[in-house]
Amino acid sequence: MNNLFALVDCNNFFVSCERVFNPELENKPVVVLSNNDGCIISRSNEAKALGIKMGSPFFKVKDFLKQNDVTAFSSNYSLYGDMSQRVMSILSKFTSNIEIYSIDEAFLDFSGFNYKNIENYAHEIKRIVYQWTGIPVSVGVGNTKTLAKISTHIAKKNDRFKGVYVIKDYEEFNNFLKDIPVDEVWGIGRQFKEKLTVSNINTAYQLQNADQQWIKKNFGIVGLRTVKELQGVSCISLKSVSKNKKGITSSRSFGKPVTDYDELRQAISTYITSASRKLRKQKSLANILIIYILTNRFNKENFYYNHKVIKLPVPTNSTSTFILYANKALKNIYVKGLKYKKAGVMLSDIIPEEYSQLSLFDNVDVAKSNALMTTIDDINDKMGKGTIKSASEGFDKKWKMKSEMRSREFTTCWDDILEVN
DNA sequence: TCTGGGGTCCTAGGACCC
DNA sequence: TCTGGGGTCCTAGGACCC
Numbered sequence: 524m525n526n527l528f529a530l531v532d533c534n535n536f537f538v539s540c541e542r543v544f545n546p547e548l549e550n551k552p553v554v555v556l557s558n559n560d561g562c563i564i565s566r567s568n569e570a571k572a573l574g575i576k577m578g579s580p581f582f583k584v585k586d587f588l589k590q591n592d593v594t595a596f597s598s599n600y601s602l603y604g605d606m607s608q609r610v611m612s613i614l615s616k617f618t619s620n621i622e623i624y625s626i627d628e629a630f631l632d633f634s635g636f637n638y639k640n641i642e643n644y645a646h647e648i649k650r651i652v653y654q655w656t657g658i659p660v661s662v663g664v665g666n667t668k669t670l671a672k673i674s675t676h677i678a679k680k681n682d683r684f685k686g687v688y689v690i691k692d693y694e695e696f697n698n699f700l701k702d703i704p705v706d707e708v709w710g711i712g713r714q715f716k717e718k719l720t721v722s723n724i725n726t727a728y729q730l731q732n733a734d735q736q737w738i739k740k741n742f743g744i745v746g747l748r749t750v751k752e753l754q755g756v757s758c759i760s761l762k763s764v765s766k767n768k769k770g771i772t773s774s775r776s777f778g779k780p781v782t783d784y785d786e787l788r789q790a791i792s793t794y795i796t797s798a799s800r801k802l803r804k805q806k807s808l809a810n811i812l813i814i815y816i817l818t819n820r821f822n823k824e825n826f827y828y829n830h831k832v833i834k835l836p837v838p839t840n841s842t843s844t845f846i847l848y849a850n851k852a853l854k855n856i857y858v859k860g861l862k863y864k865k866a867g868v869m870l871s872d873i874i875p876e877e878y879s880q881l882s883l884f885d886n887v888d889v890a891k892s893n894a895l896m897t898t899i900d901d902i903n904d905k906m907g908k909g910t911i912k913s914a915s916e917g918f919d920k921k922w923k924m925k926s927e928m929r930s931r932e933f934t935t936c937w938d939d940i941l942e943v944n
Numbered sequence: 945t946c947t948g949g950g951g952t953c954c955t956a957g958g959a960c961c962c
Numbered sequence: 963t964c965t966g967g968g969g970t971c972c973t974a975g976g977a978c979c980c
Contacts, residue, residue, distance in 0.1 A: 559946090625979080779945085
């Protein structure tokens with residue numbers, strides 16, 4: 524049986540989410556900024572047409588945006604996360620074989636479907652998602668995930684396909700490949716692109732027809748897989764069950780430089796609260812906690828980075844235990860007088876709760892701690908994040924990231940619900 | 945002044961074992 | 963102390979993704 528995959532990709536997802544609740548922004552240039560109002564991470568087509576680049580630092584293009592009447596939003600992840608769930612749950616109605624690949628993309632396995640129907644079906648998916656959520660999507664279909672990805676690219680770039688492209692005419696498809704730069708191919712990043720360019724492989728078509736031995740030798744099994752996938756041989760399967768995370772990170776840049784030890788400690792405690800909540804949600808324990816702090820990385824002369832790896836005596840998911848160890852570790856790496864720009868925590872060596880083995884020397888009352896964590900989580904789920912928190916998180920949080928142009932939490936907070944007059 | 949955050953997979957090399 | 967091959971496990975780092 525031939526494999527057949529569809530990729531459904533939300534168009535300019537974050538911008539589209541903002542537009543759902545601000546319809547007057549339709550057909551106007553809009554951008555969404557990363558955390559801390561740092562970089563541009565989502566652009567409407569109109570903003571792209573103005574030449575605004577993905578990842579541009581906001582402060583560098585601020586004036587240009589103003590001159591061109593571009594609306595900018597701080598990122599609003601509660602809104603985007605919720606809209607994403609809505610889109611994904613609609614997609615799940617079309618097939619149970621679905622891999623949610625990112626916040627705005629999903630692969631659907633249509634192996635065994637009739638080719639002739641697939642195009643109509645894809646259009647139907649697009650129509651329903653838009654009608655039910657207001658989010659425009661593009662759909663690409665091919666025999667491998669890599670081809671489905673490229674098809675979506677083609678669907679977006681060519682208006683005549685109306686957002687849906689199914690590979691069926693190979694001559695036509697190959698002609699598209701000849702015009703697609705090699706780094707548009709899924710799996711080809713900056714380094715690979717550079718190496719390929721040296722060997723005069725510049726287009727997706729040239730990569731598809733490259734010598735496989737040479738690819739294997741220079742780009743390893745990963746590169747070879749990409750080439751095979753381009754040729755229609757499916758090497759990357761659908762990962763439909765969402766696996767538990769193997770590492771959980773929480774980190775943020777600060778709204779302004781932090782020098783005070785206590786503020787740094789507050790930030791670390793706050794990130795631990797969020798990371799350990801995620802850990803408990805997936806019913807896991809972590810063996811290792813890593814904390815790190817750094818100054819502005821763009822200031823190369825005085826750049827300072829340090830981290831501490833803490834191997835916990837017993838795997839845990841208790842916020843207070845993590846905070847206890849983090850505080851000790853922070854004392855070791857904190858250097859007085861530096862202007863810190865960012866801090867973060869990582870939980871790793873993660874195991875399922877049921878694998879926990881109590882060590883002989885464990886004197887922590889695990890049952891008690893579990894009950895406490897469950898109670899806190901329940902209350903916070905019900906009453907809102909941060910209703911109960913650890914005192915070490917601090918209360919005024921002067922270091923909090925910048926988010927000056929954030930839209931309301933239209934779908935996840937009662938106070939923010941849209942009113943219509 | 946101001947430059948995001950959170951992941952996965954693979955490989956090479958070292959430690960250790962027989 | 964020397965000789966040698968072969969295997970596993972772990973970790974750090976590098977590549978990629980959104």
